[in-house]
Ligand SMILES: NC(=O)N[C@@H](CC(=O)O)C(=O)O
């Protein structure tokens with residue numbers, strides 16, 4: 246299969262310039278001005294739309310097996326394609342939990358049949374995410390586990406985290422941490438701040454997150470493992486990561502689109518569409534996250550796409566599960582709120598949504614150059630649209646951004662040289 250993408254705006258030697266990109270059998274073979282045409286099977290006329298390396302999201306919940314009413318590998322991967330993502334990594338808090346080599350293999354087998362983008366799977370750190378027995382890291386690694394995590398819960402015991410890091414270092418897997426000390430956060434449903442006091446709801450203090458980061462940075466320093474912090478939400482956490490990185494600790498960190506855009510002040514009363522873990526925090530915390538993203542303390546953006554059915558999210562802050570979806574809104578949300586406002590340049594945003602996650606986890610993609618895998622996204626930066634959850638490919642609609650007017654929508658997605666999403670052809674293709 247030979248394909249030419251013609252006249253796309255591409256970032257080359259410091260500029261966005263009209264470029265042709267040639268793809269042969271899933272690999273980018275040429276990038277340049279007015280490349281010769283003639284022998285391709287297909288020409289894609291980009292007409293000045295912007296070509297990005299496919300977006301990469303290492304923090305999504307696909308809910309299969311066990312919670313297929315919320316999401317499946319098929320529906321979640323289609324949501325990813327529509328959002329411009331070509332690679333995602335799925336968390337192991339399914340039912341059963343992905344905590345054995347056989348279960349990891351079964352996930353890859355299913356994704357091979359049903360996914361339209363590249364899907365990786367995490368393995369759990371502890372059996373059943375119970376925080377008791379460590380899983381068999383070597384076997385998980387051999388089955389292809391992307392990294393290790395108990396996302397959804399923090400590893401409560403420092404001794405257990407140390408043991409996990411030592412073993413992970415030996416087998417060569419990254420430890421990915423949901424940082425939350427339950428003895429500080431127990432039964433909280435919202436950031437322990439002004440809004441929670443006003444609504445009379447139990448809080449989750451910022452220290453519940455930062456305490457684990459400080460602890461884990463010490464343990465990562467001692468073991469030398471690659472340690473990655475999920476969904477950083479507070480100023481104290483950003484500072485802890487900054488200090489650890491200055492000491493040379495081998496750690497990386499991610500932040501979500503919702504923590505970059507919203508604060509507790511945006512929560513309109515007891516509406517669980519604004520309930521997620523970690524919670525939306527103060528304006529000061531949000532500023533610190535932005536500063537951390539800008540100075541490299543936070544390496545990249547991950548959505549923490551966490552689908553839940555509408556009925557469950559109607560139960561208010563006390564009764565609803567934590568989590569919001571993000572795959573189909575992340576790019577236009579951040580383009581509108583961070584790039585059009587002048588906070589980040591487009592190329593800085595692309596680095597944080599594609600190049601950096603690829604580099605941190607050693608994934609192919611994240612670049613447009615000769616020899617790279619043809620994972621590509623075309624974005625219409627002029628296109629303005631209202632977020633309509635009813636139109637999502639995701640099975641769930643739990644977004645706080647319903648009705649937001651956003652600019653800069655992905656319109657075409659290619660994975661390994663195959664077009665998987667083309668808005669002009671009605672959406673998911675094939
Ligand atoms: N982020 C969330 O609010 N929820 C996640 C779990 C998690 O990532 O902590 C979920 O699985 O629903």
Ligand SMILES: [Zn+2]
Nearest residue numbers: 396397423475
């Ligand atoms: Zn989490």
